Amino acid sequence: MDIPSAQPPVLSVSDLTTAFRSGDQWKPVVRNLSFSIAPRETVAIVGESGSGKSVTSLSIMRLLPKHSSRIEGKVSLGGRDLLTLGEEEMRKVRGNDISMIFQEPMTSLNPIFPIGKQIAEAITCHRALSRGEARAEVTRLLEKVRIPNAKGRFDDYPHQFSGGMRQRVMIAMALASKPKLLIADEPTTALDVTIQGQILDLIKTLQEEEGMAVLFITHDMGVVAEVADRTIVMFRGDAVETGATGDIFSRGRHPYTRALLSAVPRLGSMAGRPRPMRFPVIDIVTGETRQAESEGPVPVAGERPVLEVKNLTTRFDIRSGLFGRKSGAVHAVENVSFDLKAGETLSLVGESGCGKSTTGRSIIRLVEPTGGAVSFSGHDVMGLDGRSLHKMRRNIQMVFQDPFASLDPRMTVGAAVMEPFIEHGLGTKQQARDKATDLLRRVGLGPEMMRRFPHEFSGGQRQRIAIARSLILDPKVIIADEAVSALDVSVKAQVCNLLLDLQQSFNLAYLFISHDMAVVERVSHRVAVMYLGEIVEIGPRREVFENPQHPYTKKLMAAVPIPDPARRTLRRCLSGDETRSPVRPLGYTPPRRSYHEVSERHFVQV
Known part of the structure; x- marks a missing residue:
C-alpha cells in the first residue's frame, strides 16, 4: 500500500489495467496497478524487461495506439482524470504538465x-x-x-x-x-557514470526548486537506491511489492525482489580475484540460486594477439562558412594502441563521446580511420578491398549500442538473425533457422518469437536479439558496444555468463565497450580507460580497479552508483569541470604522450 503524504499527490493512479489486442482477445500486460506521487517525491518502478514498466508510463501519457490497446482505471493529474480528456486537451498536458x-x-x-x-x-x-x-x-x-x-x-x-x-x-x-511530473523511462541507461551522477543530481535539484514529482523507470538498482523515495517492483504485469526504498532493499519479502537485488553487480566485489567471474543466476520465481558464481576463462599465455591496433587515429572534418571550407576537426580517436588475444576480454571505458564506439567502428572500418594500423590474425585490415573486407567482417562481429537502429523494422527477428548466415553462404535456410532458434533460446528468447518484428519487443529484448545475430557467424572477435546496457539486472547476468561461456567454448576475444563499471570489473581480463580519444590508463583489470593511478580513472570509480538507500540524500558537485571538447582547429598537432609502467602491463599516461 502507498504511504500517505501530507501534500495532495501530483499523480494518482488507481487500478490501472492495460491490455493489447491479440487476435480476437485482449491480453492484459499491466493489471490493477495503483500508486501516487507527491510533489518533490520520486517513485521508482523496477522489474525485468517486459514486466510492464514502460507500458505503465505510456498508458499514463496515453501514447499507446488506440486500435490495439485498451486502458482502464483512473489516472489523475492535479484532480483531472487524464483517461477522460479529449485528444487536444491531452496534447496540452504532454510536454507541459x-x-x-x-x-x-x-x-x-x-x-x-x-x-x-x-x-x-x-x-x-x-x-x-x-x-x-x-x-x-x-x-x-x-x-x-x-x-x-x-x-x-x-x-x-x-x-x-x-x-x-x-x-x-x-x-x-x-x-x-x-513540468509538474517527469516520467523518466531508463533516462541514464546510455550515460556514463559521471554524467549519470550529474543528471540524477540535476533531477533532484529541479524537484526541490520546482516541486516536481518524478516517476523513475529503471533496471539499475544502484540508481533506484540513490534517487527513489518509494519503489514498486513489477513482475509480469503485476506489482508484487511496494514500499519505502530502504525497506525494499533491506527487507524485501517477495522472492522476485530478492532475486533482483541478488543479481545487482557491485563495484569492488572482485577484489583479490585475478580472473573474470560468472554472475550467480537467481530463479526469478523462487528467489533461489540456480547457478553459483564461477571463474571465467583464462587467455592462453604466449599466443600471438588475434587483433593488434597501433596508433589508430580517426578524425572527422568540420566545415563551415558559405562554401563549406574545412575549419577544424573532431579528434575522436587519437593515437590509440592495444592488442587482444584469443580468449581475452579487453574493456574500453570512459565518458560518452570519449571515442570508445568510434574505436570499435574504426577497427572494422565502418568508420574509415585517418591513420594507424589494424591487424587481424596477422593480416592488414587497412589494406583490404571491399570483398576482402566483407569476408573479414565474418570473423569480427559487432553488437551495436542502439539495438532498434541496427534491426530492420520490416524484417522479422528470425530473418534478421538468419540473414548473416545466409549472406555468407554458410548453409541452407533450414540450417540457418535451426541455428537462429538455438541462439535465441540461449539468450533467453523463445523460438515462437522468430515471427515477430522489432517493434514488438522491449529495449532489453531487442538487445538480446542483436547479440544472437552477432554470434551466428561463429566470429573470433566480438566488439560489444554497450551490449548489456539496456538489459535488466537478471538478464544482464545471464547474458554476461553466456558471453563468458561462449568465450571459453570457442576461444572468443571480446572488445567490451561499456560505461557500467561494475559489469566491466566482473567480465574483464584487462581494462583501458579512454578520455578525449586517448587511452590514459591500461592494464590488468585487477590492477586498474584496485590501484587506479590516473585522476580520470579515479573520477570514474567514484561516480559509480551504489545500491545503498542511505546514499539517497547524496549530492555530487554539479559545477564540476566541464567536459572538454574534442574539436581542434586547423593545423593542430596533438602533443606527444608518454606512459609510465606502474606494474607489469599496467601503463598510465603522464
Whole structure:
C-alpha cells in the first residue's frame, strides 16, 4: 500500500489495467496497478524487461495506439482524470504538465532536423518566445546537461552525437517546460557514470526548486537506491511489492525482489580475484540460486594477439562558412594502441563521446580511420578491398549500442538473425533457422518469437536479439558496444555468463565497450580507460580497479552508483569541470604522450 503524504499527490493512479489486442482477445500486460506521487517525491518502478514498466508510463501519457490497446482505471493529474480528456486537451498536458524521457533517444529525435530546432520547438509549443530567446534558452539547457560547446552544436543533427549525448539532448528537451511530473523511462541507461551522477543530481535539484514529482523507470538498482523515495517492483504485469526504498532493499519479502537485488553487480566485489567471474543466476520465481558464481576463462599465455591496433587515429572534418571550407576537426580517436588475444576480454571505458564506439567502428572500418594500423590474425585490415573486407567482417562481429537502429523494422527477428548466415553462404535456410532458434533460446528468447518484428519487443529484448545475430557467424572477435546496457539486472547476468561461456567454448576475444563499471570489473581480463580519444590508463583489470593511478580513472570509480538507500540524500558537485571538447582547429598537432609502467602491463599516461 502507498504511504500517505501530507501534500495532495501530483499523480494518482488507481487500478490501472492495460491490455493489447491479440487476435480476437485482449491480453492484459499491466493489471490493477495503483500508486501516487507527491510533489518533490520520486517513485521508482523496477522489474525485468517486459514486466510492464514502460507500458505503465505510456498508458499514463496515453501514447499507446488506440486500435490495439485498451486502458482502464483512473489516472489523475492535479484532480483531472487524464483517461477522460479529449485528444487536444491531452496534447496540452504532454510536454507541459507531464514530460517524458524515453528509453531510446535515436527513435525519439527526428534525424532530419537539428537538435537545437527540436528543443526550441518543444519550448515554443508552450511558451511565447522569440527566435533569439528560444535559441538562448536551448543553449542554456544544453549547457545544463553538459553538452560540450553547446552554442556551437545548436545546428548539429542527432547522428552527429554519441548515444550518451543524444540522451542528454532528450533530457534537456523534457526539462524545458519545468513540468509538474517527469516520467523518466531508463533516462541514464546510455550515460556514463559521471554524467549519470550529474543528471540524477540535476533531477533532484529541479524537484526541490520546482516541486516536481518524478516517476523513475529503471533496471539499475544502484540508481533506484540513490534517487527513489518509494519503489514498486513489477513482475509480469503485476506489482508484487511496494514500499519505502530502504525497506525494499533491506527487507524485501517477495522472492522476485530478492532475486533482483541478488543479481545487482557491485563495484569492488572482485577484489583479490585475478580472473573474470560468472554472475550467480537467481530463479526469478523462487528467489533461489540456480547457478553459483564461477571463474571465467583464462587467455592462453604466449599466443600471438588475434587483433593488434597501433596508433589508430580517426578524425572527422568540420566545415563551415558559405562554401563549406574545412575549419577544424573532431579528434575522436587519437593515437590509440592495444592488442587482444584469443580468449581475452579487453574493456574500453570512459565518458560518452570519449571515442570508445568510434574505436570499435574504426577497427572494422565502418568508420574509415585517418591513420594507424589494424591487424587481424596477422593480416592488414587497412589494406583490404571491399570483398576482402566483407569476408573479414565474418570473423569480427559487432553488437551495436542502439539495438532498434541496427534491426530492420520490416524484417522479422528470425530473418534478421538468419540473414548473416545466409549472406555468407554458410548453409541452407533450414540450417540457418535451426541455428537462429538455438541462439535465441540461449539468450533467453523463445523460438515462437522468430515471427515477430522489432517493434514488438522491449529495449532489453531487442538487445538480446542483436547479440544472437552477432554470434551466428561463429566470429573470433566480438566488439560489444554497450551490449548489456539496456538489459535488466537478471538478464544482464545471464547474458554476461553466456558471453563468458561462449568465450571459453570457442576461444572468443571480446572488445567490451561499456560505461557500467561494475559489469566491466566482473567480465574483464584487462581494462583501458579512454578520455578525449586517448587511452590514459591500461592494464590488468585487477590492477586498474584496485590501484587506479590516473585522476580520470579515479573520477570514474567514484561516480559509480551504489545500491545503498542511505546514499539517497547524496549530492555530487554539479559545477564540476566541464567536459572538454574534442574539436581542434586547423593545423593542430596533438602533443606527444608518454606512459609510465606502474606494474607489469599496467601503463598510465603522464
